Each structure stands twice: as C-alpha cells, then as structure tokens.
Amino acid sequence: MTTTDTTDRAALHALLRAQSAAWAAGDGAAFAATFTPDAVFVSVIGEHIQGSAELARVMQEGFDGFMRDTRLSEPERTTIGFPAPDVAVVVTSGVCVLRGGATTGDPADRSIQTRTAVRSGGRWLFASFQNTRIRQAP
Numbered sequence: 001m002t003t004t005d006t007t008d009r010a011a012l013h014a015l016l017r018a019q020s021a022a023w024a025a026g027d028g029a030a031f032a033a034t035f036t037p038d039a040v041f042v043s044v045i046g047e048h049i050q051g052s053a054e055l056a057r058v059m060q061e062g063f064d065g066f067m068r069d070t071r072l073s074e075p076e077r078t079t080i081g082f083p084a085p086d087v088a089v090v091v092t093s094g095v096c097v098l099r100g101g102a103t104t105g106d107p108a109d110r111s112i113q114t115r116t117a118v119r120s121g122g123r124w125l126f127a128s129f130q131n132t133r134i135r136q137a138p
Contacts, residue, residue, distance in 0.1 A: 028060030
C-alpha cells in the first residue's frame with residue numbers, strides 16, 4: 001500500500017465517521033455535507049434522493065421523526081477500492097440503526113451500503129450511496 005493509498009483510506013474512514021457523527025447528532029445538513037452537491041442516494045426502502053440539498057431535507061425530516069435518537073452501529077466490515085485515482089468504492093456491511101441505549105441491533109436490520117466517493121480539490125466526498133438489507137437466500 002502506498003502512502004497516498006494509506007492517506008486516502010484514512011480520509012475515507014474519516015468521512016464515514018463524520019457521517020455517523022452527523023446521524024448520531026440528528027443533523028441532516030452535516031450528514032448531507034459528506035456528499036457532493038449532485039449526489040444520488042438510494043435508501044434501504046428504495047427511496048431515490050437526488051442532490052445533497054434534498055438529502056439534507058429528507059434526512060432532517062427523519063431525524064426529527066422516526067429516526068430521532070438513533071445512531072448507526074459500527075460496520076462489521078469495511079472495504080475500500082480505487083478503480084481510478086480520484087474515485088473510491090466504499091462498502092460497509094453489517095450496519096444497524098441503534099435505538100436508545102442499545103449496543104447491538106436486531107440481526108434482521110443488518111444492511112450493506114455501497115458508496116462511490118470522488119476526490120475534488122483534494123477533498124473526498126460521496127457521490128452515490130445505496131443501502132440494502134442483508135437477507136439469506138431462500
């Protein structure tokens with residue numbers, strides 16, 4: 001792994017932590033600030049949100065309502081790949097929404113997220129996000 005690769009991975013992990021911190025704080029604007037202005041976001045229920053401004057609004061509605069006082073669990077696994085110098089694919093799996101003082105989530109709520117990150121002006125931001133529940137094949 002090169003120094004640049006290590007630095008980029010650290011920056012992407014910091015971006016993930018900023019996203020989790022914004023969620024825990026119930027701050028839709030801070031959550032959306034981890035995305036590019038033209039980002040595409042697909043929620044776990046298939047809701048398609050376009051742009052960080054719309055994402056901030058939708059997330060804040062959630063934080064003020066059904067997602068109030070929730071936070072994200074740590075991913076069970078995080079993988080980061082670089083298909084191009086200024087593009088990263090970040091996959092986090094085993095993430096749950098935690099309510100109240102819970103330290104673990106319901107296994108049925110585990111999900112896997114795929115994010116595409118882009119670097120512009122030396123800064124990484126997420127350009128896309130897709131969230132899917134983890135289910136066993138029938």
